[in-house]
Amino acid sequence: MKKLYLKDVARELNVSKTAVSLVLNGKGDENKISYDTQQKIINFAKKHNYIPNQLARGLSRGKSETIGLIIPNISDTFYSKVAGVIERKAKEKGYTVLFSSSYEDPKTEGELILSMLNRQVDGLIIASTQQNKKEIEFLKKEKFPFVLFDRYYPENETDYVIVDNFYGTKKVTEHLLNLGRKKVGFITLKPGLEPIAQRLMGYKEALKAHNLTSKETYVKEIGREEYFSEVEKAIIDLTAREQAVDAIVFSTHYLASQGLRVLKKLNLKVPDDVAIVSFDELSAFDIVEPPVTSVVQPVNEIGYSVIEILLNKIGSTVKTEFQTRVLKTKLEIRSSCGSFLST
Amino acid sequence: MKKLYLKDVARELNVSKTAVSLVLNGKGDENKISYDTQQKIINFAKKHNYIPNQLARGLSRGKSETIGLIIPNISDTFYSKVAGVIERKAKEKGYTVLFSSSYEDPKTEGELILSMLNRQVDGLIIASTQQNKKEIEFLKKEKFPFVLFDRYYPENETDYVIVDNFYGTKKVTEHLLNLGRKKVGFITLKPGLEPIAQRLMGYKEALKAHNLTSKETYVKEIGREEYFSEVEKAIIDLTAREQAVDAIVFSTHYLASQGLRVLKKLNLKVPDDVAIVSFDELSAFDIVEPPVTSVVQPVNEIGYSVIEILLNKIGSTVKTEFQTRVLKTKLEIRSSCGSFLST
């Protein structure tokens, strides 16, 4: 069985290439091709496994039916979940997705954007490092369809989908304060990312609303690469001083799980010695010890929104308003905060 | 800034399209194009963001520099980790990866294979549903480069990378028996998948080696879709009868985490009432309560091997032997089995 081309099936069937192409693209009826001929073509194609070359098709039609997805890390549970939703929705609409991880490196991300572009993706979805303003502006100038999620560029108008990082963190911090915790630490990443900045602000706002000033020393900003050891240092620092904290907010799931590891190692009891909460969660957060109260991101909604906005963009030639969505998070209360503390 | 094409940069620079193409593809030297001209072309291209159309390039050269990855579910932690490794390695070699989840549906998987093929991927990586023998044979007949991982077709000779499911399960079951457990249950998926079958055999072999016959009633095979409720039923069944089990082996990570959830709900103490172990793990298995002894799969090695074999296949025109690798698992002992039990 040799590889079949359009011309082969045309020849075999004694019809024109035009007819075959038209029929296989569902344009048989509108071109008044007889039912019999259509059936003949369709059956032959199916029987002999005729596979049209998408490269040629894409080149000819000027679109590839492919979407590019650029995320920090496909192995991270949050991104892999969103990727799953995006892929499922995209497939429903006939798109395949090309993905690539930037590993938080702006240079890699920039190259990825260009690489996706030269592969003629029809649209781009990016959870950006937020350090490629130039590329983002290039995309805008070219009117290339793209939507950002998770991380966006506050100073550049674009389509994006994010969650309410500020309010989510404020709420979970208040939850802690309402339970009688007075000295709340915040372990987070070094600044640079918008969601992280928003979470810090939410934390501070909650303290302020409770008439507590957020001591600088309660906020620990650590580097992503060496977070394993730095979380440990941060916790030792927060818990060992004379004025030890009685609660810690972790700004993301892997900091929280490492935090839990460290707390166990240090023999600190959660929530008795210190209560903890996490922004974003691991699916196992309900079976860790103790189960961790978390701010849950609406993964499905994020994926749906992103695809919806992007496909709208791709479909329409008229320039539309930028669409931005800020989705609500959900506070999942578990036992890592204990019950009310009277001191 | 309009979109630039090859002919545009040729015109602007007063050189031929040929020269531009040659230089940009790194064939300047071998075609004796002067250093100055080369620099001129390269600089202009970079400055004006010339992005060659990969569709045209691929069509012309007969390869797309794209690899297709078909897995059951990108959101599953095991597959997302392997996908990350594969993507990283592929990128190093200049390949981008197109991915798609089959969600365990053979029909979807079959369509995906054809879809990837018509997108002219240069090779395919599949963790198969094992129900598309026809497509696999088609790929073989076409001499299309592909390698299977995790799940393969025992009756069809292909390249594949798997782990030692049999021995891994045997070892972890023996670990349980060596600790004095006598009645070991096995909660697994309904048959159909080779790794699952191997794990069951490993479990039985361990029992046999300890002169225990594996009672049929100790093995619970459940459906993937409704595993949440079925794990519960299985555990109730295994623990409530007069001869309750004193240990349970879970054949995969999500069964184990659901098992832990259920055991907590039923107020059964792990490992006192029942010890548990898991084949494959969640990254949080060291902080759940109790930490779960697991058979760890060598995710990096799997990814590396798959890419290595595939790229070899793509690179060589001579037909080579099928390459198969069976990688070792690692037993990670945690406290979910307790210490030696004397009864």
Place this chain on the structure above:
DNA sequence: CTGAAAGCGCTTACAG
């Protein structure tokens, strides 16, 4: 319905 033809944007011998 057909058939010849142009076009998508590249790459790559080939003659000079």
Place this chain on the structure above:
DNA sequence: CTGAAAGCGCTTACAG
């Protein structure tokens, strides 16, 4: 080095 040309495998007006 150039330049004209063929070719990759499709799609799509167009004249008949």
